[in-house]
Amino acid sequence: MNRxxxxxxxxxxxxxxxxTTLRLLTVLRDPHSSIEDIVEVIRYDEALTxxxxxxxxxxxxxxxxxxxxxxxxxxxLGTTKLLHLIxxxxxxxxxxxxxxxxxxxxxxxxxxxxxxxxxxxxxxxxTRVPNPAPLFTAGLLHDIGKVVLNEYVAAEYAxxxxxxxxERYAFNEAERMVLGYDHCEVGAxxxxxxxxSAGLIRCIRWHHEPQxxxxxxPDDPDRVYxxxxxxxxxxxxxxxxxxxxxxxxxxxxxxxxxxxxLTERDLEQIGARVVxxxxxxxxxxxxx
Numbered sequence: 001m002n003r004x005x006x007x008x009x010x011x012x013x014x015x016x017x018x019x020t021t022l023r024l025l026t027v028l029r030d031p032h033s034s035i036e037d038i039v040e041v042i043r044y045d046e047a048l049t050x051x052x053x054x055x056x057x058x059x060x061x062x063x064x065x066x067x068x069x070x071x072x073x074x075x076x077l078g079t080t081k082l083l084h085l086i087x088x089x090x091x092x093x094x095x096x097x098x099x100x101x102x103x104x105x106x107x108x109x110x111x112x113x114x115x116x117x118x119x120x121x122x123x124x125x126x127t128r129v130p131n132p133a134p135l136f137t138a139g140l141l142h143d144i145g146k147v148v149l150n151e152y153v154a155a156e157y158a159x160x161x162x163x164x165x166x167e168r169y170a171f172n173e174a175e176r177m178v179l180g181y182d183h184c185e186v187g188a189x190x191x192x193x194x195x196x197s198a199g200l201i202r203c204i205r206w207h208h209e210p211q212x213x214x215x216x217x218p219d220d221p222d223r224v225y226x227x228x229x230x231x232x233x234x235x236x237x238x239x240x241x242x243x244x245x246x247x248x249x250x251x252x253x254x255x256x257x258x259x260x261x262l263t264e265r266d267l268e269q270i271g272a273r274v275v276x277x278x279x280x281x282x283x284x285x286x287x288x
Contacts, residue, residue, distance in 0.1 A: 007148060007186055020045045021090045024083060025137060025196075035079055039070045048086065084121065084136050088114045088281045091140055099146055101153030104242060109147070112242020113140050114281050118274045119232035126270065127260045129224055138203035138229050141196075145187025145204070152179055172208050184208055203229045210256055227256050239271050241278075 023041045027033045042048055049070060056067040056076055067073050074082055095110035102109070117139035124132030146153075153160065156178045163174035175182035188205035199222055206213035206226050213226040230253070237243060257263075 006152075007181075007189070020048055021087050022194075024087065035071070035074055038079065038083065039074070042070055042086070048090075051089070052082065052086070084117070085281055087137065087140060088117060094147065095144075097147075099150045101150040101155075101157060102146055104146075108242045109143060111278070112236055113143055115236040115239065115241040115274050115278055116140070116142055116229070116232045118277050118281075119235050119270060120228055122270045122273055123228045123232055123260075126262070126266065127224070127228065129228070134197070134199050134203075134225060135228060138200050138225060139232050141187070141191065141200065142204055142207045142229050142233060143183065143187065144190055145183030145185065148186045148190060149175070149179070149181075149183045153183075170208065199225055202226060206230075207233055211253060224260075227259065231256055231260075231262070235267055235271055236274070238267070239274065241274075 020041060024038065027037050027041055042052070052070060052073050053067055056073045067076055077085075091113065092107075092110050095113050096107050097109075098104065098106045099109050104112075117136045120135040120139035121132065124135045129135065153175065159178050160171070160174040163169040163177060164171055169177070172182040172184060184205050184207060188201050191201045191204050202213060202222065203226050207229045210223075210226045210230040213223065
């Protein structure tokens with residue numbers, strides 16, 4: 001069996017996204033969806049409903065009354081925040097395992113992915129993206145290719161590490177040189193198999209090389225999503241969230257920061273919010 005076939009087989013054996021998460025993604029893509037539509041998706045998942053209510057009634061939020069329904073929970077937490085917590089918590093089964101090939105202990109890839117998702121959300125708010133809805137999901141799934149490539153990176157780690165540390169290649173460049181493909185390409189393949197949107201696939205494919213995603217045209221309406229996932233990833237690496245064998249061996253693109261009028265101070269403030277909000281996600285995930 002050759003490597004391409006190995007990868008396809010590995011993709012087929014990965015655990016799928018949680019059914020409720022997939023249904024939520026479908027509902028959220030519909031601009032005509034209402035809060036009632038969203039509640040309808042969640043209400044039939046008894047375990048998830050219980051988790052949401054426990055979270056709302058936890059000491060962390062300190063509400064002065066008991067929350068007894070999903071509709072009340074959405075009012076108290078906000079619909080978007082609640083949905084993001086749900087998607088992040090339910091991605092832990094897929095992203096939470098050890099990624100030995102990348103030097104990531106159990107839970108570290110998940111923590112990095114959630115951090116990037118939160119940073120995407122905040123960056124979308126900061127830069128006033130007209131439709132920020134896809135950003136959180138794109139950030140959450142941007143590194144999904146690492147789950148597939150983990151065993152191949154582990155097998156060829158010595159050669160990849162030499163290229164990274166001695167010859168200063170970026171880790172994804174070293175992956176391509178040694179394996180013939182990188183985790184970005186494989187992640188995009190998995191996203192296609194899951195029938196995710198073209199925009200999400202694009203973010204996963206180009207999250208390390210935003211300049212390659214499209215022709216260099218300022219009026220490209222979709223370019224912002226790839227750019228912000230890229231910035232969120234770099235920010236979380238700077239914060240030390242999920243740094244493994246690949247570390248900081250990715251080249252930053254100052255043009256992206258300049259394009260959105262962002263400063264180092266902006267990134268520091270966004271980073272502080274990411275760390276604080278990650279606490280909430282971990283609390284819900286621990287109840288899954």
